[in-house]
Amino acid sequence: MGLFLNPDNRAFQTAIDSEIYVDKTGLIEFTNKVLGTQQAFICNSRPRRFGKSLLISTLEAYFLGKKELFKD
Numbered sequence: 001m002g003l004f005l006n007p008d009n010r011a012f013q014t015a016i017d018s019e020i021y022v023d024k025t026g027l028i029e030f031t032n033k034v035l036g037t038q039q040a041f042i043c044n045s046r047p048r049r050f051g052k053s054l055l056i057s058t059l060e061a062y063f064l065g066k067k068e069l070f071k072d
Helices: 007-017 026-034 052-063
Strands: none
Touching: 007 052, 026 052
């Protein structure tokens, strides 16, 4: 069992409330489309400081059912 580093998904909550936030929730639709297929392994290779961790926090919040974060 691993160590959970982002309890309650605070990183995503903080990012939503900031003035500068790039909405990457469109990737949720893509992720849902490829789950259970041969394309289910998604490689998110972006340059340094490009929001990879925030994207993972976004997906985590979505799949944990934190619907209040996606209301707007």
